[in-house]
Amino acid sequence: MMKLKEVESLLGHDDRIWCVKWDPSGTLLASCGSDKTIRIWCKEGNSWITKTILTEGHEKTIRNIAWSPCGIYLASVSFDGTTVIWEKKDDFERLSVLEGHENEVKGVAWSVTGKYLATCGRDKTVWVWEVIDETEYECSAVLTNHTQDVKNVIWHPQEDILASCSYDDKINIYKEDDDDWICSGTLSGHLSTVWNIEFDSKGSRLVSCSQDKTVKLWRNTSNNHNTSNWECIHTINGYHDRAIYDISWCNLTGRLATTGSDNKINIYSEATDKNSFMIETSVTEAHSQDINTLTWNPKVEGMLASGSDDGIIKLWQIHE
C-alpha cells in the first residue's frame, strides 16, 4: 500500500503561500506569497533551509513564479502588475522588470526553449514576451481570447505552444502563426473556474483542475502537435469537496497530485490504457488552511512540495 508521508515543514513566510516551484535540477525550491518575498530553499545536511530571500522585487503579493528551463532565470509575477526576471549567479540578481499588464498578473511560464515567456492576469489577457537577450524582452503578442480573469499559463513540453486557463471556465491553446500568435483551440467542459492545467511529458495530453471540484483529462486526437483537436477523455470526480487549486503531473512516475481549498492532497495513478486515473491515496488536513500550490520534484521520484494559506511549505514523500 502506497502512502504519502510528510517529510518536513518549511517555515519562513509571514503570510499565505501562493506558489512553490522546483528548479529543473530538483535541488532548489522557490516559493512566493503574500509577504512579497521569494524564498529559495535548498537541502543542507538533513534539513531544508532558506538559502536566499528575494525582497525588493514587487510591491504587492507575488502570485506565481517560474524557473527557466536552463535553471538560471526565475520569473516572478505579482498583483502589482509587473513581472520581474531574476538571475541566479552567486546570489540572485534582478535583471529586468516587464510592465504591460493593467493590473494583477497571475500566471507565468517559460517556453521549453527559453525563447518565450508568457504571462497572464486579471486584465483577461495573455502576453507572450520574446526573450531577445538576457535583459531585453519584447512583447510579441497580447492575446485577448479569454473573457475573464486568466488564472494560469503553461507551455507545451516540446513545442512553442501555449495553453491558458481562466475564470471563464475555458482553456485556450495558442500557437505561432506567421509572425503573430493565434488561438488554435478552446477546451470547454468545466463548469466553473479552471484554476490550473498541466501537460504530460509528451504534450499530447493535458489535465485541468477546476472550481467545479473535478479534474479533466484531455487528449489531442490529431497526431501533429501544431493542430489542436482536444477532447475530454476522462473526468475525475468526487475526491475533493471544494475547489481544486493546483494539479501536478509527475514526469517520472506518471502520477497526478491535486490539492485545493479542502486542505486535502490526493494522489492518482495512471491506468495502463493511459485514458484514466485512479485514486491511490489521499491526505486530509494536509495543511490547516487552503492549499494553493503543489508540485512534484522533477528529479527525485515521489517527492512533492505543497504550500498553503497557513504560510507553511511541506515536503512529502511517497512510500510504496
Add this chain to the structure above:
Amino acid sequence: MRNLGMSEGFSSALRLTDLNDFIHPSQECTKPVEVKKPKIKGSKIKIGISNDGLYSQVDQDGDSVQLKKAQITLQDCLACSGCITSAESILITKQSNEEFLNIIKENKDKSKDYKTTIVVSISPQTFASFAAKWNLSIPEVSKKLSTFFKQQGIDYVFDTTFARDFSLYETANEFLERFKHSSSKNQLPLLTSACPGWICYAEKTHGEYILPYISTTKSPQQIIGSLVKDYLAVRLNKPTNLIYHLTVMPCFDKKLEASRDDFYNDIYKTRDVDCVITSLEVDSLITEQNVDLTKLPDSPIDSFDQTADYIQYSHSGSGSGGYCEYVFKRAAKELYQISSVPLNYRIKRNKDFLELSLEQNGEIVLNFAIATGFRNIQTIVRNVKQGRCNYHFVEIMACPSGCLNGGAQVRDKGDKVTPEFLKKMEEVYHAVPCQLPEENQLVHQIYSDWLEGPNSPKAKIMLHTQYHAREKISNGLEIKCKRKRRPWLGDLPIFKNHAPQQREQRLFEVKPFARASISLVTKMEDQRICIKFCVKNGFKGAEIFWMLQTAYGDAVMSRRRAFKWYKRFKEGREETADNERSGRPSTSTTPEKVDKVLELVREDRRITVREVTEEAGISFGSTQLIMKDILGVRRLNAVLVPKDLTFDKKNARKETASLNLEATTDDPELLKRVITGDETWIRKQPNRHRSGVSKMSRDQRK
C-alpha cells in the same frame, strides 16, 4: 444601450483597458471628489434627507449641516483611469446614426434663419473601404458618397485628406524643431498623435513618461474640426453652434477623440466635431435605405476653395496617412539637402513594424519607424521608458497595419476584414495620385488667410493640442500595502503621477477603515481563545459570558454566539478559528427559485439582494449565487441617487422609457444585460461607500 456590443470595435489598446465590460464598471471608480466634510462634534452622526430633498448630516445634538452633493460628470470619468471606459461607452452612444439623422430631421422644420448648416467630413480610409466594397476607385466612390450624404440633407461634404496636409506639415515642423534640440531631454523620438486609441492608452497607462514625446499636432479629424468650426464658420458668417459637424472615420476610437474636453468650445457650447460615425455605420445606413451606391449620380466633394473644384489626392506612405514617410522626406531635404531620398522600408521583427533610415558616410543619421498594433506599441513604450529607443521618429497606430485596417471599416465577410480585402483597400488607396502638403496652394492660402502665417499663435491654437496624464487610481484597500518607493524603481511610473499630498490624503482616508476590519476579526478570535481557556478551567457558560462582557465591553460577541462556542469547546474542539464552511448541497438554486429571483429583478431593477432574499425566501448567499452565477445580473453601481425631477425631466424620462420599451421589444436579451441606467453618475462620498470592494469574491482575489 443598443451599443453594448460596440466596444468590440475599439482598437485592442483600448479594449485591454476594460472596455467590453459595460455592465461592470471598475471597482476602482473612486474619482476622488474632494468632499469637504463639515466638522461635527461627537461621534454619532446620522445622514438624513431634509424636506427639500437634500442630504444633511445630523450630529448627536440634532444640529444638521447640509452635505454638498458630490457630482461626477462624464468628463470626470474621462479623467479617471478607473471605470473610465464604461463611461466612454455611454458617452459615445451619443454619436450614432440615429443622432445625426435626428439632427437632420429637426433641421428640416426650422425656419431659415435658425437652420443649422450640416457638414460631413469623410476620411480617405473610409473612401478606400467603400471603394473596395463597391469595386470603384476612390475618386468615383467619393462622388457617390457625396451624393448619398447630400440626399440625406447635408450641406457640405469634405475630404479629411485636406486637413491631413496641415497635420503632416505641422508634425514635420515639430520634428525639425525637436531635432535641433535633440541633445536636451524629452525631445526624441517624436511619436505621432493621429491615433486616438494610442493617445488614450498612453495617457491612461504611461502618463508623464510617454506624453512628452507625443507630437502636439492635432489629428486630421480635429484639424478639419477647427477648419469647419472656425474658418468655414467665418466664411459662411454663421455662429459655431449653428454648424453641425459630422465626421466619418475608420475606427470607433475617433469618437472618444471628438469628445475630449480640449476640443470643446465653452462659449458656444459646441465641439469641433459634433458627431463621429464610422465606415461601418455609414455602410449599415446605406443598407437600411437599400441604396445601390454605383447607381447614384455623381456630385463632387466640396472644397474649401470656392473658386476651384476639389480633385482627389493622397499622401504617399502608409495607409494611416504617411506620417513617417513625409517627415522622413522633409527631414532628409531640410537637414541633409537630399531632395529625393531612397525609401527602403525594412521589416523588423514582424510585418507591423517597419524601419526606414538614412545613412550618411556609413552612419545612420535618420532612423524612423512605423509601429502598428498593440504589441509593437509595447515595444516602443518599453524602449522609450528605458531610454534606449534609438528611433528619431515613430508613426504609431493602435490597429495592426494602421488605419486602413481600422476597427470600424466595412467588413467583407462576417465580422472581420479579411487580409484579401485589406489588400484591396491598400491597392485602391495607393492608386490615388500623391501630393506633398507644401505643393497644395490652398494650404498656403489658408495658412496666410486664416492662421496669420505658420508658427503664429493662432496656428498653435488651431493645429495643436495637449495631453493629460490620467492618474492611476489604485484600489483603496490595497493602498495600505504600499510601502515607500524603492530607489531602483525610481524610473518606473508607479507613483510619479500622484501629487504627494493627494497620496497622503487618500492614505489617511482609507486606513482607519482597513484597520477596523482587521481588528474586528482578531478581537473575535481573542474572545474565543478566552472562552476556550475558561471552559478548560471549568467555568460555567453564563460566568464566561459575564467575564467576556467585563473584559470586552461593547465589542463583546453576542450571547448566543458565546454559548455556541462554549458548547463547541466543551465538546472537545481545539480550533478557535472559524470552521471552514462545508459545501452544503444546493437546495436553493432550483429552476423555480431562479425564475422567482429573475421575476423580482425584472420587476424592480434596483432591488437589493437582501430584498430578494426576503421576497423569495431564499438565503442571502444563494440569492447572490443565483444573481451572479446563474442569471449573470450585476450591480452597475450601488449608491443612493437624489431625484429632483422637474416637469421637463419627467417628460424626458417618459420618452426615454418608451424608447427603452421599444428597444426591449426589438432585443429581448437587452434587459438581461442591463440593470440600471445612467443616473448613478451622481454619487455621494464615493470613497466611503465603495461597497464593491469588500464584496469581491475569493475567486476574484486569487
